Amino acid sequence: MLKPLLECIASMLKRLRSGAARLATEGLRGFCEEHDPGLCLQEATRIEEWGYFEEPRPRFPGFFKKCRCLWTVELPPPILESGVDLFRAIRERRSRREYSSEPLDAKLLSTLLYHAAGVRGWELGWPLRHYPSAGGLQPVEVYVVAWRVESLREGLYHYEPDAQRLCAIREAPSRSLITHIALDQEHVGRAPALLILTAMYSRTASKYGARAYRYIHVDLGAVMQNVYLVAEALGLATVAVGAFYDREVCKLLGIDCRWEIPVLIMPIGKRVEGGFTG
Numbered sequence: 001m002l003k004p005l006l007e008c009i010a011s012m013l014k015r016l017r018s019g020a021a022r023l024a025t026e027g028l029r030g031f032c033e034e035h036d037p038g039l040c041l042q043e044a045t046r047i048e049e050w051g052y053f054e055e056p057r058p059r060f061p062g063f064f065k066k067c068r069c070l071w072t073v074e075l076p077p078p079i080l081e082s083g084v085d086l087f088r089a090i091r092e093r094r095s096r097r098e099y100s101s102e103p104l105d106a107k108l109l110s111t112l113l114y115h116a117a118g119v120r121g122w123e124l125g126w127p128l129r130h131y132p133s134a135g136g137l138q139p140v141e142v143y144v145v146a147w148r149v150e151s152l153r154e155g156l157y158h159y160e161p162d163a164q165r166l167c168a169i170r171e172a173p174s175r176s177l178i179t180h181i182a183l184d185q186e187h188v189g190r191a192p193a194l195l196i197l198t199a200m201y202s203r204t205a206s207k208y209g210a211r212a213y214r215y216i217h218v219d220l221g222a223v224m225q226n227v228y229l230v231a232e233a234l235g236l237a238t239v240a241v242g243a244f245y246d247r248e249v250c251k252l253l254g255i256d257c258r259w260e261i262p263v264l265i266m267p268i269g270k271r272v273e274g275g276f277t278g
Contacts, residue, residue, distance in 0.1 A: 045210050053210035058259060060206040063127050065141055067158045067254075069167040075110035078118070078164070082233040089232045096237035097187040099269025103148040104192040108234050110164065112268065116195075116226040117142050118161045127162065131222040134215035135207050139200040140223045141260065143253055147172055148192035156252070173252060181248045182241055182265060191267030195238075196249065197223060202259035220263050227266055237272065241265040 031040040044053055114130075117140050121128045129138050142159040144166060146152050156173060157166035179189035188194070199220050204212035224240050231238045242264055249265075250257035 041213065045214055047211065055209050056205055057209060058202040058206050061200065061202050061259075063138060063203075064160065064162050065158070065200065065260075066160075067167050067169050070155075070170070071153070071168045073152060073157070073166040073168070075113070075164050075166060076107045078111040078114035079107065079234075082230075084233040086229075089229045093228050093232045095239040096271060097239050097267075098272040099187075099191045099237050099267065100272055101148075102192075102270050103150045104236075104269060106149055106151045108236065109144070109146075109149055109152075109193060109268070111234060112195075112227060112230050112236070113142060113144070113159050113161075114164060115230045117159070117223050118164060129161070131219060131226055133219045133222075134204060134212070137204045137207060138219070139203040139212075139216045140220050141198045141200055142223075143169075143196040143198070145172060145178065145194040145196065146192075147175065169254065177252075180245075181252070182244045185241060185243070187239070188241055188265060188267050191237075191269040193268045195227065195264075195266040195268060196253065196262060197264040197266065198253065198255065198260050198262050200260050216261070217263065224264060224266070231268065235271055236268060237270065238266050238268050241267070 026043040028040060029043075031037055046052065116130065118130060119127045120130055126136055127138065131138075131140070133139070142161075144157040144159060146155055146157060152166075153168070154172040155168040156170045157168050159165075160167055175189035178194065179186055182188040197220055199216035201212060201216055204216050204219075208215060227238060228240075230236075244262070244265055246262055247257055249262040250260075253262070255262070
């Protein structure tokens with residue numbers, strides 16, 4: 001198994017121009033010396049005066065992912081004014097791991113999705129979103145696990161931001177399965193709904209090559225903060241969960257774990273006052 005891997009690495013280094021080959025080599029050296037795979041990524045995605053690692057260059061997949069829908073749900077119009085001061089929302093934002101047993105209002109879910117990653121307009125044929133994005137390429141995809149959402153059938157949905165609509169891609173996974181996938185963090189399986197945030201690496205890499213791996217996580221961090229602040233303004237509870245079995249999440253969503261990467265799970269529910277925060 002090791003020999004084919006070494007042959008692949010040697011072949012890759014030969015076809016890269018000298019600068020990119022040096023970055024790749026330094027990344028591998030860091031991995032070997034420190035036993036830290038993160039160093040491999042850090043070194044290989046640096047920008048130098050000559051440029052950066054321009055590969056891969058996948059085909060641009062378009063701004064909007066379309067899934068095969070079992071059924072679709074038109075979301076209610078989002079709330080556009082909350083009356084909560086932005087500075088106050090920033091100060092009072094918390095990671096909340098306890099959720100009311102009440103169902104989540106579909107209008108609140110629609111508001112959360114719209115202000116996190118929805119389309120607020122168009123300019124020169126490009127969609128404008130509510131988060132800053134490298135090159136305006138908008139790699140973030142949002143999936144919804146709905147267990148207790150008013151007027152919404154239980155299911156696993158993909159959010160279609162251009163239509164403010166949910167596309168059901170499968171029946172809702174069990175709470176026990178989600179808890180297991182999230183490394184047995186029980187609070188994840190107790191929420192009325194979950195947002196699963198992924199990054200379409202291929203969308204950003206089509207322009208920025210390997211450097212895109214850094215950019216997609218910056219973009220996704222902006223969406224995460226939108227979720228936190230909108231949840232705070234709406235009196236909802238959420239927390240960013242980054243510990244999960246990656247391949248199990250990919251299997252659940254039907255994605256490849258390479259060109260589309262799971263990054264966060266965010267439980268959503270009504271707030272329980274006095275609940276644990278972090």
